Amino acid sequence: MLGITGGWGAFSLRKLLGIAIIFLFALVIILPSLIIKGLGSLRGPVEVETQERVVRLWDQARGEVIVLPLETYVAGVVAGEMPAEFELEALKAQAVAARTYTLKKIEEARAKPDSKHPQADLCTDPSHCQAWVPEGVLRQKYGFWRGLRYEKKIRQAVEATRGLVLTYQGELIVPVYHSNSGGRTESAAAVWGYDIPYLQSVPSPWDREAPRFRNTVTFTLAELDQKLGVNLSVVPAAALIPPKGQAIKVEEYTPTGRIKTIKIGNKTFKGTELRQLLGLSSTDFTWQVQGDRITFISVGNGHGVGLSQYGANGMAKEGKNFLDILYHYYRGVKVEKR
Incomplete structure (x- = not known):
């Protein structure tokens, strides 16, 4: 009887150990994958992507043109251009500015290809177009769970403003932006020598809280x-x-x-x-x-024209929404769906 009981005990122990290993595998590997799929990453659902306008992007790191759905690209720009820990309303304002800039560049590229990236609408060089980061970069930068939360927040900002752009007298504007203006933004005329009605100097006292003020x-x-x-x-x-x-x-x-x-x-x-x-x-x-x-x-940090990103975050902390932010930094514009 003792021999039989000992055999069954060993079998049960092996069985329990196997179940535990399967459980740990599911917890570490399968569950995060399901969470990512459920929450939606920076790419978003495939069935939505196939219906979106696309962006032809010259990826300098890969040395090739990649094609992305517009809103997926915008999410990557928001992740690349603005600190992910910023307030949601500031991220929304950045999303609208990034989307407007993107569509403006697409218009220009289709009419006259850019010599720096003739086969693409935009590139990933922030000094020439906009910064952009691919899916997963935030998880690498902040750690898996924190990065996942930031991805979700950015997707929320992009989805909440889907299709919204900035226009002036019916035309897409050039929605330039910078890190912080040092307390007051500059006019386009003072920096580039020609006046743009919606890019005028406005106060931005929130910039004083920027780490690189x-x-x-x-x-x-x-x-x-x-x-x-x-x-x-x-x-x-x-x-x-x-x-x-x-x-x-x-x-x-x-x-x-x-x-x-x-x-x-x-x-x-x-x-x-x-x-x-x-x-x-x-x-x-x-x-x-x-x-x-x-x-x-x-x-200050940047050319000082248009949207101040730290100013936008400061306004959001005071309870202002993304429309308040955009109408403050871009004068006389409209936010409309395109």
């Missing part, structure tokens, strides 16, 4: 000479220090106090040009000289 970058005078093709190394230190120093002198400011033109040594630079050459975060900058080193202190 104030930024510094330091060079030796020799490094600055090399970057700009000037000869400040031989100039007396007093000539470099504002406001009396003449070796570096602002010649013109924009209406919001950003630097429009500046003379350094014997050369004159546009503020936007100098920002690019030196990698400054904005054209709202001052400088300090200490010995043979010069430090540029910038306020």
